[in-house]
Amino acid sequence: MKLTKTITLSFKILTAHRLRTSLCISSMAVGVAAVIVMVSMGRGAQKRIMDMIHNMGTNLIVVNAGHVTLVGGREKQSAIVTTLRTGDADAIMDHCASVEEVAPETSRKMNVRWESENLMTNIIGVTPAAFRIRNIEIEMGRNFDSVENDTAGRAAIVGSVIVEKLFNGEDPVGHQIRIGLAPFEVVGVMKARGVDANGVDRDDRILIPLNTAIRRLMRITYVQKIHIQVASSRQLQRAEAEIRQLLRERHRLRDKPDDFTIQNQATLIQTERESARTLTLLVGSVAALSLLVGGIGILAVMLTACRERRKEIGLRRAVGARRRDIRTQFLLESLIIAGLGGLFGAALGVFSTFLASALGGWTVIESWDAIGVGLMLSTVVGLVFGIFPASKASALEPIEALRAE
Amino acid sequence: MIKTVNIEKTYVKGSVSTHVLRGITLSIDQGEYVAIMGTSGTGKTTLMNILGCLDKPTSGKLELDGVDVYKLNDDALSALRNKKFGFVFQQFFLLERTTALDNVLLPFIYADRYPADAIELAKKSLASVGLEYRIEYLASELSGGQQQRVAIARALINDPDVILADEPTGNLDSRSTDEILEIFSRLHKEGRTMVVVTHDQAVARYAQRILELKDGQVRESSVANPQK
Ligand SMILES: Nc1ncnc2c1ncn2[C@@H]1O[C@H](COP(=O)(O)OP(=O)(O)OP(=O)(O)O)[C@@H](O)[C@H]1O
Ligand SMILES: [Mg+2]
Numbered sequence: 001m002k003l004t005k006t007i008t009l010s011f012k013i014l015t016a017h018r019l020r021t022s023l024c025i026s027s028m029a030v031g032v033a034a035v036i037v038m039v040s041m042g043r044g045a046q047k048r049i050m051d052m053i054h055n056m057g058t059n060l061i062v063v064n065a066g067h068v069t070l071v072g073g074r075e076k077q078s079a080i081v082t083t084l085r086t087g088d089a090d091a092i093m094d095h096c097a098s099v100e101e102v103a104p105e106t107s108r109k110m111n112v113r114w115e116s117e118n119l120m121t122n123i124i125g126v127t128p129a130a131f132r133i134r135n136i137e138i139e140m141g142r143n144f145d146s147v148e149n150d151t152a153g154r155a156a157i158v159g160s161v162i163v164e165k166l167f168n169g170e171d172p173v174g175h176q177i178r179i180g181l182a183p184f185e186v187v188g189v190m191k192a193r194g195v196d197a198n199g200v201d202r203d204d205r206i207l208i209p210l211n212t213a214i215r216r217l218m219r220i221t222y223v224q225k226i227h228i229q230v231a232s233s234r235q236l237q238r239a240e241a242e243i244r245q246l247l248r249e250r251h252r253l254r255d256k257p258d259d260f261t262i263q264n265q266a267t268l269i270q271t272e273r274e275s276a277r278t279l280t281l282l283v284g285s286v287a288a289l290s291l292l293v294g295g296i297g298i299l300a301v302m303l304t305a306c307r308e309r310r311k312e313i314g315l316r317r318a319v320g321a322r323r324r325d326i327r328t329q330f331l332l333e334s335l336i337i338a339g340l341g342g343l344f345g346a347a348l349g350v351f352s353t354f355l356a357s358a359l360g361g362w363t364v365i366e367s368w369d370a371i372g373v374g375l376m377l378s379t380v381v382g383l384v385f386g387i388f389p390a391s392k393a394s395a396l397e398p399i400e401a402l403r404a405e
Numbered sequence: 406m407i408k409t410v411n412i413e414k415t416y417v418k419g420s421v422s423t424h425v426l427r428g429i430t431l432s433i434d435q436g437e438y439v440a441i442m443g444t445s446g447t448g449k450t451t452l453m454n455i456l457g458c459l460d461k462p463t464s465g466k467l468e469l470d471g472v473d474v475y476k477l478n479d480d481a482l483s484a485l486r487n488k489k490f491g492f493v494f495q496q497f498f499l500l501e502r503t504t505a506l507d508n509v510l511l512p513f514i515y516a517d518r519y520p521a522d523a524i525e526l527a528k529k530s531l532a533s534v535g536l537e538y539r540i541e542y543l544a545s546e547l548s549g550g551q552q553q554r555v556a557i558a559r560a561l562i563n564d565p566d567v568i569l570a571d572e573p574t575g576n577l578d579s580r581s582t583d584e585i586l587e588i589f590s591r592l593h594k595e596g597r598t599m600v601v602v603t604h605d606q607a608v609a610r611y612a613q614r615i616l617e618l619k620d621g622q623v624r625e626s627s628v629a630n631p632q633k
Contacts, residue, residue: 005514016502315498318459319559320487320515322480398486399460402498 006325010333017305021337024297028341028381029348031291032374036349037356038283039370044357045276047365049269055135055193060265061228061240063088063247068261082222083251083259086210089226091250096242098235103130104223106213112206113178114166121162122205123179125213125223133229136207141173141188149209152216156184159203160192182217184208236264291377294341295385298334302389306330313393314401323394330390331383338382342375349374406598407433407456407567412465414451425451426462427621435566438589438599440609442626443618449602450571452618456600457490457569458482487515491560495572497552499544499559505531506540509559516563530558534588550581557588567598574608586611
């Protein structure tokens with residue numbers, strides 16, 4: 001039998017039953033779209049995790065002042081808490097054996113001026129250790145050292161967004177800027193790092209020595225965070241316990257709750273993995289369900305067709321169709337429904353993935369193989385649910401079929 | 406060319422069994438024009454379906470050109486229906502939402518080879534039944550007589566040896582009937598074997614030979630018209 005003829009024929013028949021064909025196609029489409037969203041989200045989550053590991057290493061503990069909660073996958077810090085001090089960081093360094101390095105930091109959004117340009121950006125006070133712990137690299141100029149930190153020097157390292165916006169792309173090294181009212185000299189430019197897992201642009205910031213930030217600029221006595229590097233990830237749990245113990249003593253908390261939040265990188269990644277898995281599971285079940293509905297739709301449509309089109313089947317058999325010709329035709333119709341569903345689903349999937357990342361702020365990664373997986377699944381569904389009606393149709397004896405009402 | 410030996414057919418429906426054909430032995434030669442007559446319910450359609458390999462008897466033998474048909478497999482039977490027979494049914498059996506042309510093309514889809522000039526052949530076939538001006542009409546947009554002529558064009562497309570027609574004019578008025586019968590006469594003159602089931606004497610008059618079906622048996626009828 002001529003396949004192209006059969007395909008044209010199947011198309012003609014399907015367009016003759018527009019409503020139920022399109023119902024079938026839509027549920028297939030939703031299924032395929034869900035599959036694509038699922039795969040893309042899975043990849044996005046994978047990327048977030050890889051990012052976290054790359055930018056902070058795995059042996060990291062973060063102590064935040066006050067309470068940090070996760071809202072929609074993003075960190076949110078409670079109101080300003082002033083009990084975390086640089087002294088705490090030093091004490092952790094001195095008393096916890098497994099701790100290799102500590103990097104306290106504090107940040108504030110401030111106005112920055114250069115000549116007639118000015119903008120608001122995050123000013124982050126850090127110690128030189130932060131560069132090592134958090135993989136911050138210098139692209140141009142230099143880093144500041146501990147002497148500069150101790151003496152509260154007025155050195156600033158700017159991110160690439162600042163170079164673009166404040167200096168209009170010009171090399172800023174050596175220029176004088178004002179942060180708030182205080183003059184600073186730009187000594188270096190950070191290598192671009194992109195957006196972090198919390199959706200914050202890591203290039204839209206200026207790093208200055210922590211002591212300068214605390215004493216000269218912000219005139220505060222506390223820090224917001226301490227990054228702590230542990231020798232190996234196996235010691236994370238023990239180090240966390242030691243740090244908690246130490247901070248509670250230093251803050252004289254006795255029976256009061258913690259006034260700080262300790263997060264260790266391993267648990268953070270674990271949490272991230274789990275929420276990614278939950279999400280994948282959710283979208284996955286939506287996908288499976290709609291594919292199933294689509295499949296059952298195909299089954300129903302083709303079984304109905306099998307009954308309603310008995311005369312047609314009989315006639316085809318009478319003019320020479322073999323059983324396998326009938327089977328092929330029915331299977332093709334199922335596959336066409338599934339395939340069209342797959343194509344619409346691919347479009348819908350790409351669109352919703354785009355929406356999810358644009359509106360929902362999800363890190364999602366579009367990829368051809370997500371679309372491939374979707375299309376493949378729809379084909380499989382078409383085959384699986386098409387085989388039964390097809391063999392049922394082909395089993396009809398010509399004369400029974402012709403006599404049918 | 407068509408030969409049956411002792412064909413029996415019993416329909417079993419629940420506890421009721423109907424013994425319709427009770428030993429039919431007949432032979433129809435190449436190029437003959439045969440009418441099968443009999444009162445309603447005597448099994449004419451049943452016999453016709455058996456002759457056209459659309460149905461199988463309960464017992465008995467059918468030979469086509471010396472080949473024992475019931476020794477063939479299902480695919481070979483399909484091929485026989487495709488090449489050897491052209492069917493014309495009382496209810497026409499056209500694909501409804503399909504054009505006259507596509508209906509006529511249908512047997513080609515199941516032929517060994519889809520001819521390159523299929524469309525030309527189909528148009529010619531439609532022209533031979535006088536429907537060249539209705540090619541793109543949907544089956545449902547045609548009159549009964551026109552639909553039956555499309556069915557005949559379809560039956561002719563694969564150039565079959567035998568035309569099997571079951572009450573081809575049963576649903577038509579006398580004018581359409583005459584048109585169909587004219588076409589049948591012409592096909593007969595072209596050398597085709599014609600087997601027409603009817604209970605209409607007027608239709609049977611065109612045949613050379615009339616087989617009378619009664620009580621599950623056949624006998625030659627005296628009103629045959631051999632000089633036709
Ligand atoms: N599928 C079937 N199951 C049971 N009985 C059947 C079946 N088909 C036909 N019969 C019975 O067999 C007998 C012959 O039927 P058939 O259709 O061959 O008669 P016919 O001679 O063609 O009649 P008509 O002139 O009315 O078309 C009838 O009594 C009918 O009820
Ligand atoms: Mg009948």
